[in-house]
Amino acid sequence: MRISQLSAESGVPIPTIKYYLREGLLPQGEQTSATRAEYGQAHLRRLRLIRALLEVGRLPVASIRKVIDAVDDENLGVHQMLGTAHYALSPGVEPHEESPDWQEAREMVDQLIADYDWKIEPKAPAREELAQTIVTLRTLGTDPTLADLTPYATAAQTLVQTHEIHKIPFDAPRETTVEAHIIGTVMYGRVLDTIRRLAQESESARILAPQTP
Amino acid sequence: MRISQLSAESGVPIPTIKYYLREGLLPQGEQTSATRAEYGQAHLRRLRLIRALLEVGRLPVASIRKVIDAVDDENLGVHQMLGTAHYALSPGVEPHEESPDWQEAREMVDQLIADYDWKIEPKAPAREELAQTIVTLRTLGTDPTLADLTPYATAAQTLVQTHEIHKIPFDAPRETTVEAHIIGTVMYGRVLDTIRRLAQESESARILAPQTP
Known part of the structure; x- marks a missing residue:
């Protein structure tokens, strides 16, 4: 599908999709001509994941990148991948070992x-x-x-x-x-x-x- | 006890105690002279409650006043009093009955x-x-x-x-x-x-x- 259809199906505006492409959060589509790229189901799934991390998890982009890297790293087992997401979702409390x-x-x-x-x-x-x-x-x-x-x-x-x-x-x-x-x-x-x-x-x-x- | 001791025992600064007195969240002490008032255990308990509502419940002062009013209204049963606090703690979602x-x-x-x-x-x-x-x-x-x-x-x-x-x-x-x-x-x-x-x-x-x- 073209970027316009990817936007329609995912509900993510085209400028936002282009931002994710530039940031490397979303993999590039398959270039079919100088000005045209094709996107597939994997892109739709990735956009849903980014939305979930942003809107549900309220994670900053830096944390989203870590989770995406864990998803893309096929050498990581599913438990390690889930662990990366799980820890990213934590409010993040500094240990006070002195007290x-x-x-x-x-x-x-x-x-x-x-x-x-x-x-x-x-x-x-x-x-x-x-x-x-x-x-x-x-x-x-x-x-x-x-x-x-x-x-x-x-x-x-x-x-x-x-x-x-x-x-x-x-x-x-x-x-x-x-x-x-x-x-x-x-x-x-x-x-x-x-x-x-x-x-x-x-x-x-x-x-x-x-x-x- | 005097206001300085009330402050020391509760951990609430004197200007804050005076603010609660002016706002009516904390009942006046017993006036023992023109410039002196005595406070007791009930004041300490009330200060602890206000702190819990503020710091734990993160309630705005208007909501705290409602809870305090329910605590002070002896005609309300314990269930109604707790209900007032319970509802005040709610994030408060608007119903969308049209959808x-x-x-x-x-x-x-x-x-x-x-x-x-x-x-x-x-x-x-x-x-x-x-x-x-x-x-x-x-x-x-x-x-x-x-x-x-x-x-x-x-x-x-x-x-x-x-x-x-x-x-x-x-x-x-x-x-x-x-x-x-x-x-x-x-x-x-x-x-x-x-x-x-x-x-x-x-x-x-x-x-x-x-x-x-």
């Missing part, structure tokens, strides 16, 4: 991971993120223990093992796999957060307002 | 709530939020069904019923109850999101990279 509060929180996170026998890279950004949230909870006057975290770990593990992992199309084209993972992580993260608020309202109503018909 | 996509999504949300027999106000903002996320998922080319939502509803219900609802001190002073609820909803929402990413990484490693020692 004793942070160290204690970080030890709690590592203990949780060990208790659940999870396979997590030592440098996984979610370790830092969770430690930082625990530190913040402390400054708010609550003092979370391991026992306060385990109900969340159990809920997350059940959800991921029984449902989420099965929604990722591992044998689809690499773009499609990464895109599904990004949408799953970010958008269904929002779904879970919202549904949790609904469950909280309902449980509060059930316990505190049983007189309501 | 057929939105209507279909909204019907799915209502069906989910009915299936789980949840007691949710018809005007609860989380209904709109969830419908909006479903509409966004559609524009991304995925078409979520009720079956895609139920694993999240089950996970959330289990978490709230077996754990979260028991962490709210219902018989504490009203400020303390609301504060615990805000911290629980927002901060443990972050805990859940981060732990879910850890579980995803681990499950991906288990399924896709079993050769790693």
Whole structure:
């Protein structure tokens, strides 16, 4: 298809497509004449992936490039490729290894991971993120223990093992796999957060307002 | 205690305390002389609540005032008071009742709530939020069904019923109850999101990279 049709099918404006081509995020089409190039399904998939990274993941172009490089590097296994996207989606918390509060929180996170026998890279950004949230909870006057975290770990593990992992199309084209993972992580993260608020309202109503018909 | 000690104990600077006093967010102290007022534990609790609403909930002052009014209105039951805080914490999505996509999504949300027999106000903002996320998922080319939502509803219900609802001190002073609820909803929402990413990484490693020692 020509660039105009690629734009129509993807919903991405032609100037934006040309920008992605210049930046190398989108591979060049097949040149059929001096002024004409042909694009295919792979370009459509790539544009969908870029849109997902931009609009769902809200990643800066530099992070998008890293994910795209991982998708293009066929030597990377699917787990490593997904890991690149997964880590890019992290809010990115700086470790504060100097603080004793942070160290204690970080030890709690590592203990949780060990208790659940999870396979997590030592440098996984979610370790830092969770430690930082625990530190913040402390400054708010609550003092979370391991026992306060385990109900969340159990809920997350059940959800991921029984449902989420099965929604990722591992044998689809690499773009499609990464895109599904990004949408799953970010958008269904929002779904879970919202549904949790609904469950909280309902449980509060059930316990505190049983007189309501 | 005097205002200087109130500041030291709460960590809130004196000019900020004076601002809250002028705005009526913090009740006046007991005037002991023309230039001196005494503050007590209730003021400390109120300052903690305001901090939680500001820093954890990131609410604008107008929303904080609504929550404070609900806390001060002893005629409101605890459920209504918590509901005011809960709704204030919502991102606030405008309903798009004109769009057929939105209507279909909204019907799915209502069906989910009915299936789980949840007691949710018809005007609860989380209904709109969830419908909006479903509409966004559609524009991304995925078409979520009720079956895609139920694993999240089950996970959330289990978490709230077996754990979260028991962490709210219902018989504490009203400020303390609301504060615990805000911290629980927002901060443990972050805990859940981060732990879910850890579980995803681990499950991906288990399924896709079993050769790693």
